[in-house]
Each structure stands twice: as structure tokens, then as C-alpha cells.
Amino acid sequence: MTRIVLVGTSHHHAPIELREQVALDRDDAQALAARLAAGGRETVCLSTCNRTELYLAADDAEQAEHDAVAALAALGPEVEPALYRLQDGAAAYHLFRVAAGLDSLVPGEGEILGQVRVAHELGTIGPLLDRVFRQALHAGGKVRAQTAIGQSPASVSSAAAALAEQVFGSLEGRSILLLGAGKVSEQAARNLRSRGAEITLVANSKTERERIDEELAAVDVVIASTNAPGLVLDASGVAEALRLRRGRGLVLVDLAVPRDLDPAIGELDGCYLYDIDDLEQIVVETLSGRRREAERAEAIVAVEAEKFHEWHASLDVVPAIASLRARAEEIRAAELLKAESLLGRLDESQRRAVEAVTAQIVNKLLHLPTVRMKQAAAAADGVLYAETVRHLFGLGEDER
């Protein structure tokens, strides 16, 4: 039977210095998968900033594992001790958890599902890896649809964007004023832009005060992170701008320490002010929420992994079932031929009736053995049952 082999490393096992040695872009990942697929093997290479994993489906699992380890060790000689090796059900279960975001640094992050999809598309795929990757994508999608694991923000920048969405709905076409341009404020602005908002002004110490006041009356979101020792915007200045806004809401995000925005701004009607502490507390809370949801997600993944295990195990008995059915069909056809010569010529409707009745008898007789063999396969007795059926019914003896 074809086996599934997984060799890889991730943020759980290797620090960034090791992971970057084996990190591959799409083209390199595709090329590596194609190289390892030589000899009829199926191979998928999943490489992200947190993990590089090789999935292989091969008859010779030992050789496949050896080749995968060698391929990764060739990229980074020091990475070998940090490699994990899994096979069959364990490998599939791991992939399902990865696709569901349960193995990610931030539980439930959604990007990994797209990365698994791309790896699947770029891999050298056959029936087994195609099945396991499709089912993993299904499990990942189900987890995202049926749990709230991916709905809450996992960083200060995404929390700021989520809060702006709570005020405005879609951020498409909304405008942003950046006061200062620190790393965190850039991330927040990037997050808002990815949701359709636009930066209208990046103000620094040289920007004229009138220009900032003018923008304040027009923009929807203000992100502040300057190095100024005191307040950059006070409540009276914002109140002045609010008069020109005709009731439109204004979201202000203060990422600076010491703070750039007067806390009294939060008291003004239509102003929603968040500082770095507010955002960090929201992230801590949502991460704990994600961990709670992860329990439900684990249950979904376990069910999907069990379904895959049953399907994979049934492959042990599929040839025996096919032979048994072919043998039964052969006997049925032969007996019908004999009956036709004994009963004389049958008209078309009589022939169809006899065909249907005999086919039904065969199907009913074989139904229970088929089900039992599949059940036995899931319980690891499949090979024994398959051999017994072959022996009892003399399957394959003619070929010998």
C-alpha cells in the first residue's frame, strides 16, 4: 500500500536562524517537489515563514523519508536535528491541524489555509496526496466557518483596523492621517490599506499645523506614533475640526509612548480614541478567545482526520473487494447464459427483469462482506480479511 511520509520543521522545533535556511519561495518549492517526485512518487512542499514541510506518498516509505531528509539537509546542514518525521495517519492529522491554523504561532491565523492551497496546486500530486490535501483544506475551511477562531485580531495593528471597521463598516475609500511614521504605525496603516483605506497625509515635525488641521476635518482615521515629548493633538483642536465634520465619526489610534493624543479627545462626541494599552488588552483577550475556540477546532480536525484514516485504511481491502465483485459478476453472467439456453429465448423485458434480479441478489450477498471488510480495514485487520477473502473465494488463483 502507498504510504504517506512527512518530513519537516517548524517554529516549534527550529529557531528563525534554522528555518530561514530551509525556507523556499514558490518556484523553489515547486522544483524541490518535482525533483523528489522522481520514480512515480507524489510530493508536496509546504514552505512558509514558520515551517518547511515535505509530504510524500510512496510505496517505499523508508526510502521516501530518507530522500526528504537528505533534500532538507542539503538546504541547511544544521537543520537535520530539528526535523520531525511522521507517517500515514499521524502525517495526515498534522496537515489537518496545520491547515486549520492550530499549529500556527497565532492559533487560527487564516493565511496558512491559502498557503496549503498553493502548495497543493504546485505539488506533484497523485490520488493519495490529492485526497489528503483536499480533505485538509476542507477541514481548515470548516474550522473557520464553524468556530470563531479566526475572527478576532491577533496583533495591535489588526486590532486597530478591526476597531475602525466597527465604526465605519467597510474601510473601502476611507482616508487615513498618519502622524509620525514608526514601525507599528506603518503596520497599522498597511493593515488599513489592505482593507481598502487610503493614506492622505504622513505628517512629521516639519508639516504645517494648518495642513494637519485641514486633514483632521476630512479624514476618517488618525494614527499617531511620533517621538514628540508632549501631546501632538489636544481636545480643543480636535473639537474645532469636529465642527466641520457634520457628525461623521473619527477613529484615533495613539501608538506612541508618551502619548501623542490628548485622552480628553475620547470624551468628544463622535470620537473613538484608542491608545496602545487599549489595543494590547484587546489582543490579549482575543488570543485567549482563540485558544478557547481552538478546543472546538481540534474536535473538528479529529473527526476529519478519522474520516481520512478510514478512507486510507480501506485502500488495503479495495483490490480484494474489486476482485470479489468481479468474480461474482463473472459467475452471474455465466449462469445467465446457461439459463437462457435452458429457458429458451427471452424477450427484452424478460431479459432485463432477470438481469435486475440476479444483479440484486449478487449485490445483497456482497454488501455485508464489503462493509465488514472496510470496517476491518479501519481497525487494522484489513490485510488479514483481504487474504481470507482471496483464499475462500479463490480470487487471483487463475492468474497464478
Add this chain to the structure above:
Amino acid sequence: MAELLFWPALLLYGEAAVGYLGDVRRPGRAGRVATWGVRLGWLAQTALLAFQATRDDGFPWGTWASSLSLFVWLVVSAYLIWGCRRPYRLLGLVVMPLAFALLVAARVGGGTGNGSVSHYSNLFLVVHVGLVLAAFAGFTLAAALSGLYIWQERRLRTRPATILRRQMPALATLDSLALRTVAWSVPLLTLGAAVGLVRLVVRGERLDALIAVTVATWLVWCLYLGLRLLGGWTGRRAAYLALAGFALVVVVRLALPATHFA
């Protein structure tokens, strides 16, 4: 038959109210079960109204209690347009306990039983009672949306760490939905009330307290529309005005009907 349809409707509305309460504590399954309660309860009440209409050879809204039952059905119908969407589940916490309580009140008043043939013509009932009740259902929903706006706005300003735990509609969405709902409801009330007033004048009958408060209600909602569309009112101020308008709807629906239906 009416009994067989009333009790499932009432129990399912009650189940939905409890389910939405559970959804506040832990969003998820309780909210989904509650939403199904609303859907199935609405179907049962629809069947109840249809049965009453067949039995009475006309629409069952000729009395205060039966019109209250119809009002509940209209409110739940309007809620179902958005209520099935996850961010709007919290709206159910306002709407469903109200629907449950009003259906009980309608039952106590005899409006959900087999009923009797109304002495009003069907055309008058459809145009006057039907339109006024549809408008009131719209105002109820607009008030619920406004209440949700005020609650969510307060949370956004007080900045609790749990603010993003629950999926909620954006403030801008709630504000705009409330306005659209009122913009549909005011013309319905205008038409329905005008028909009633014409009939009053033609028959030479006198104004009663309910008619006076209905006119006041109409004025408040017209003011709401005017201030929003011409005065640039948005957000919290508009939401409070909607709640004031709804308070008058409650008075019209619950406190004064005896003077009118008698």
C-alpha cells in the same frame, strides 16, 4: 387548530428569547438555535393567522388583541430580514422577548383564538390597520437598531478588552439601516392614518386619545426623517430620537387601544 398553532409559535419565540440571552454569554450555538426558533415560530404564527383568516372569512385584526398578534408577526417578519445574519443576533435579544410578551398579551386579550367575523370591511382593515401596524413594526425595528447603536457606541467609547469578542454590525451600518427602515415606515403610517381620518370625518365620529397620540407619533417620526435628511443628524442623537418615537408607539399599541377599538 388555533391552539395547535399558537402554542408552538409562543414556545419557539420564548426559546429564541432565551437562546439569544445564552448567545450573549457565549456566542455560537445558542444564537443559531435561537435563530431557528424565530424562523419556525414565525412559520407557526403565519399558519395561525392564515387559519384565523380562513375561519373568520377575513383578516383577523378587527380587535385590539388580534391586531396585536398581527403586529407581533410583522415585527418578527421585519426582524427576520436581518436577524438571521450573525452580527445582528443581538437585535434578537431586544425583539424576541418583546414578541413573546406581546403574543402573551394578545392571547390574554383573546386575539389568538378562533376569533369572530369583524364588523369592519376587509378593504378598510387592510389599508388602515394593515398599513399602520406595518409602520409601527418598522418603527419598532428602527428603535431596536437604534438601541443596539447606543449600546455598541458606548462599548466603543469605554473600550473594554472584550469589545471584539462578539461580531457586531458597524455603527455606520446600524445608523443607515435605522434611517432606511424609518424612511419606509413613515409613508405607510401617513397613508394608513389618512385613511382612518377620512373615515372618521365621513362618519362624523370624534377624535380619541389614541388618534391624537398616533398623530404625535407621526410628527416625531417625520421630525426624525427631517432632522436626519435635512439637518444632518446622525449617530447617538438620532438614535435617542428614535427611542423617543418608539415610546409613543408603545403608548399607542399598549396603553390607549381600549379607547379606539371600543
